[in-house]
Amino acid sequence: IHDTGREQRSVSTRRKNEEIEKAPTPRKVDSRVDRGNRGEELFRWVLGKRGFSNTAIQKVIGGWHTIWGRHRQRLGQFDEYWKSIGKSREDLLIESDPETMISNFISQLQADQTSDANQANCRTAIAMLFRAQGVPKDKINGFALQQIMKKPQAGMRQKIKEEPVWQYNDLLRYVNEKATAKQDLSENQYMGIVIALIMGYSTLRLAEVHRSIVKDLKDGSWQINTSMIKVHETQVEIVFRPVQNPNVCPTEWIRGWYERRTKKDKNKPFLWLIEKKRIATYEEASKAVHQIMAEAGIPDNPAVTSIRKSSMTKSIDQGATKTQINRATRHKKGTDTVAHHYDKNLNDNLRQRLSEFE
């Protein structure tokens, strides 16, 4: 139930453009690789000084998934700063007041006009370094630093605004039309439609579809097994059963996807590409779905996740209850994630009804 404040976390898409103009992100070609290595080296050095063995340090890093890549970048950014003010690594260890260090670091970033998100991320990374070093929490995050962080945090909050989402029906119409000439579709197009349909009907994310194992249950239905790593690693099992219109039916399209293969390829993984004789990469899958959305006439080349938005919006529009949506999207009971991030129904109808009296 403690989950209502999260919509404040995100950076609005609009800010992205402004940010590029007023604060170009410092992407220096040559220092790019260096910075990450630098950050990792710093982290290893600090834990090494504390007495951690290389194996132990490796395990600490292994506890992070993809987030480690972010931390190491920011630690590299800190390392650059630390050197620029004439400090040595040993100075880090004898530092008795980490909060002051962090405050000065963040203030410098602000002065250098780095983005709000960058300041927040740097603060997180450097705080992690100190915590790994064994510094108690209250020495890392105190009142003064919180004051400093107010501005970047406010800047990161997403504006609550009304924005339209493309019509899920547009995608269905396109698929419906292609269903009668499946043999003319390229491998990429076919894959794009299959993935788009799975995403639309299951609201799985692309990464989750990409690592799916798909099983023919032999009774006309198909099972999708995958894992959701975001937040907590959970196994997910979904069964698609035929819907009335075979043209837009996920099981029909999945069956057809496997039928394209020769017998010896039948048991190859879900996203096996016949032509390339290997599994499609994440990028290829993403490209295929984008191509389908473009061909369906969906404007502005939206992200693949917009399929989730579009599909949920349609469900809500058709009168699905909150409970039904939470169940379908596998969001935790009680979250209003869907309402804030996915339900893009505009309020025009409500306003019209408000304006009516007598």
Added chain:
DNA sequence: GAATGGACACAAGAAGCCGC
């Protein structure tokens, strides 16, 4: 293709609110 950056998500704890 890897590094990088922005966006979205969730849990836990803190803070606010309200009726008694």
Added chain:
DNA sequence: GCGGCTTCTTGTGTCCATTC
């Protein structure tokens, strides 16, 4: 004031897009 509920903040993490 106190307990129960709601709302907000913080820390941490993954997903998706872009850049070099």
